[in-house]
Amino acid sequence: MKNCSEKKPEHSNCSIRHILDRFGDKWSILIISILGHVGKQRFNELNQQIGDISQKMLTVTLRSLEADGLISRKLYPEIPPRVEYELTDLGRSLLPHIEQLAEWAAKHMDCILKNRAEYAQSKTG
Incomplete structure (x- = not known):
């Protein structure tokens, strides 16, 4: 595995960057979660x-x-056309990790919001 922290041309092949590019958007994780449940x-x-x-x-x-x-x-070749989406095996393998992240976020959300408010207050006053 390439060292992703190295500042070399190889950084474009870093696996974590490719994955975070996909899940850094607003909707991908939510769609995977819905289809998973x-x-x-x-x-x-x-x-x-x-x-x-x-x-x-x-x-x-x-x-x-x-x-x-x-x-x-x-x-489905019907009129009107019907299209269904579902997780693949690969998508299902990602679901437990998304659930762990969601659990972590729920557990720590109050602390994060408190820290944000304190940070914002320290920058304004």
Whole structure:
């Protein structure tokens, strides 16, 4: 494994950077979590569960997750066309790690919010 802290041209091949680029967006982890807990979902079902995502952003995020092999997309040749999304084995293997991160965030959220408020106050006063 390459040392990701080295400031050399190889940093573009650093695995953690590639992964964080995907999950650093606002929606990927949420979509994986929904599919992991609810199972197969149609586009509109996902859109309704998330609520505040645009159709374009949902489409872009689903395509990116599909390109990474984390979700599968199945098109049914019906009128109107029906498309379902679900986690692949690779996506399911990521789910426990996302759940651990969510548990950590829930456990420490009060402390983080307190620290942010103290930091903001120290910068203004």
